[in-house]
Amino acid sequence: MATIYDVAKAAKVSPKTVSRVLNGDAPVGKKTRDAVNAAITALGYVPSNAARMMRSNKSGLVGLITGAISDTIEPAQPAGLPELLLVRGIQQTIGLTGKTLMIADSGNRSERVPDLIKTFLEHRVEGLIYVAPYHQNVRLPPVPDDTPIVLTNCFDEIGTPAVIPDDRRGQHDLVARLIAAGHQRIAYLTLREDIVATGLRRNGYREALGEAGIAYDPALVQCGEIGSPETETQVLWTAIDRMLNLSQPPTVFCCGNDRQALKVYGILRSRGLAVPDDISVAGYDNYRVIAETLYPPLTTVELPYTAMGVRAAQRLLELFSGEGRNDAGTDVVGGPVYWRQSVTERRPPNVSQLKLVRED
Amino acid sequence: MATIYDVAKAAKVSPKTVSRVLNGDAPVGKKTRDAVNAAITALGYVPSNAARMMRSNKSGLVGLITGAISDTIEPAQPAGLPELLLVRGIQQTIGLTGKTLMIADSGNRSERVPDLIKTFLEHRVEGLIYVAPYHQNVRLPPVPDDTPIVLTNCFDEIGTPAVIPDDRRGQHDLVARLIAAGHQRIAYLTLREDIVATGLRRNGYREALGEAGIAYDPALVQCGEIGSPETETQVLWTAIDRMLNLSQPPTVFCCGNDRQALKVYGILRSRGLAVPDDISVAGYDNYRVIAETLYPPLTTVELPYTAMGVRAAQRLLELFSGEGRNDAGTDVVGGPVYWRQSVTERRPPNVSQLKLVRED
DNA sequence: TCCACCTATGACATCGGTGTCATGACATCG
């Protein structure tokens, strides 16, 4: 690989002059500049980042640690790739600044993380972003103070800057929309009890019911994800069966995610129920491959992965420039409800609401 | 950030001795070694890759260019993330060698690719891998001869080493299995006519029919992806309708991908047909979130993304070590058929085959 | 006309590691 000395020799100038042409940080005579550029092209010269970095002590690198690229053996998400939208958001935002994103994959094996961090530190990354595959509490190994870090889709208990989804509000907004559409008996099939999102979303569900003056009925809330993935369909079937046999059965099923909603479509249809004519279904995530492709398309809430990625990258950039907020707090990012054809508007109980529906 | 000189001073040795401790490339007395290690820990010293790289001229970096992380506005794949499995396979394989993978995202905007390549060259990557979002013909900007490059999920016309999926064989194997299960009237809903996979897979389809002595009936092959994504459902509905109204209607629908199969499930059920009791469905890709979650689970062929990623990385490593084959040819990677509950075994026409089914 | 000043350019040191070679202290062997 040609060096700046080769170029200098070919152009019959000093290396420093070549450097000036490259960086434009000092005036260079036109004739000289042309000669240098010609030599650069002729030799196919590309400056070495390593040498530049040594001198300037600026790597222009941002490190991203994720398990998203590797397989998650998570019962909840056998192929949970959508969190890669997070990476997309981060990439977009970091790319705009001219910095380069280095991505390392932990394979969700936390014991590998320290090694990845070490590699990044060897490359003198200017900052780190850690992305979790789903909303969770984490504890990262220590990182030197002068390397800022932002957690994404996760948080810790020592106040590291973090960006997480607004699970409470997402579920709240969805349920509020269902109520506005005339639904009163709203079933909720939750994800596993031990994940962070489940509790937050149930809060949002209860809150929305409370605001509408609808009593919370525990019989309408069941976990749809107990035990191993193999038994999942059976668990769902049982839960749905139990709720449909209530004296006041639900008119809509809210699912823990779009994948679960996909299963629920199949189960309901096997029971001879048409979606949405006989019963409505809503999901969570706005996992587009499912939500848009399902027939009929699925009403759901967006888990705002891309927006979270953008936000995380912005926070890191703020930390670089020292604008970083001192509170070192957690950003909560909400996502919109996507209203599609899997939920019917139910005939509302009084005339004023009927009018509303007509306008809609 | 502490340097090797700081460590040397703290441990009262020369920088070179610290280097020896770090790399273990020459014997160091135990007492000295302990002192050096203590100093390293005390100072939180992490060696600078840039400095190391300058001297050794080995970056330990591999560059990966992909559009997979960014949004593809492809009618065929509104959220086609599964090709990220490719990245996973590459990451795994490269990681084993101790090299670091740098990932850059072209956002599928080919005009950005030269810039990304330049950035990688500045970092002195030892090799490049280009990943396309779907099987296609590409033309990359030139790369210096001393930087090996491997194309993945794509190929070019100048013989660059490439790894592509075996679309022909995949479809062939699936159709052969369907025939073995007793199906004779096999409908095929294809992807867009202009993509590489469509032609290859149709060849596989015809080949399998031919081997079984079944005549090819053009009425059973229809494109399921014409026009814009919005009209896709309508197009599918029409194509399915036409085929079901044939005097000899199909007993199974082969779909261009699992997403299409998901739509087909909905359409068939809307027509009152149960899958698989009334009609069978098969997909392509083994996009697990869909194939495993659908009810009933979907019979499909794996598009072997992970295996292709592994293979691509291996080929690059071979090029590093000079073992690279001179033919600079294209590797074709096949994937297995996943037989799930969306296809029924049909009563075979004679007794000997009936026996076979019983054993199964 | 001479000095001050600006422009264009080059010499040299430096960043943080590592390769090469030299050196001093012992151990081994004839």
Place this chain on the structure above:
DNA sequence: CGATGTCATGACACCGATGTCATAGGTGGA
């Protein structure tokens, strides 16, 4: 006992950029 070899360590140069400072040549104002 001296020659030879091995071990542990250090001095120094070098990788390829760029920051600092110096300098040659030209220009303008007093």
